[in-house]
Amino acid sequence: MNAWHVHADLMGRYLSGSLDPALAMSVDAHLGGCAACRAAVPYEEEWLAGGWQRLADEAGLPASGPAERLLLRAGLPGHLARLVTATPTLSRAWLVAVVAVLAFGVIAARQTDQALPLFLVLAPVLPPAGIAAAYGPRVDPAHEMLAATPLSGARLLLTRSTAVLATAFALAGLASPLLPAPPWLSAAWLLPALALTSGCLALSTRVPLPLAAFAAAGLWLTGVAAAAGAAGDWRVSFHPAAQILYGCAALLLTVLAYRRRDRLDPGEPR
Structure with missing residues (x-):
């Protein structure tokens, strides 16, 4: 006592x-x-x-930054808000690079109609490219520390992927109205971007995430080039029929990635 x-x-x-x-x-x-x-x-x-x-x-x-405070006001829990804003991909350099790519596409399209495909073809590639740099021992200095937390693996990857996807969509969405094209064509990159992102995540259950992103982007660029060559019109990859195909692919690949979510960890050996 x-x-x-x-x-x-x-x-x-x-x-x-x-x-x-x-x-x-x-x-x-x-x-x-x-x-x-x-x-x-x-x-x-x-x-x-x-x-x-x-x-x-x-x-x-470190004190919370403007982005973190904005997420907190939007109702996101504090630990997730800090985790999202600390995503390696969402660095100033990456954001500047994305803005530069989109700005180049818009300026080129406004100079000549023949450059419009440049924007529509590149915009869908940005989300999977960013996701490839969102998580993993090669890109995240804190990967080993985070791997020992309950947020490691699929949950952390999906959280950061959502943040990257939302950021890329927001930036490309702001640039789309500046294109010298009808509204339907200016937004024709949306479903391809969703399909590529879903495909990247689904493929990352089999191969490392950077390789999955590279493969998804390569298939997209090759497919667009092949379709344009066969039809003699670059717009064929953005027609309504193609959009339906992208939407179905995005849905199916999302379901596949979810069912194999236990393998959504690019830090683990395949």
């Missing part, structure tokens, strides 16, 4: 964080074995929040 208890003045200094480390550790040890003194510790949300903030300050944790 404890022979002494933490008096009010000492408890106040302990709760305010003003005790020296040795004395604070002594009070910690006492509280672990004394229910009466533990009952004197207030359970107030404001006090707990202040304690966690002091801990974050002492540990040197």
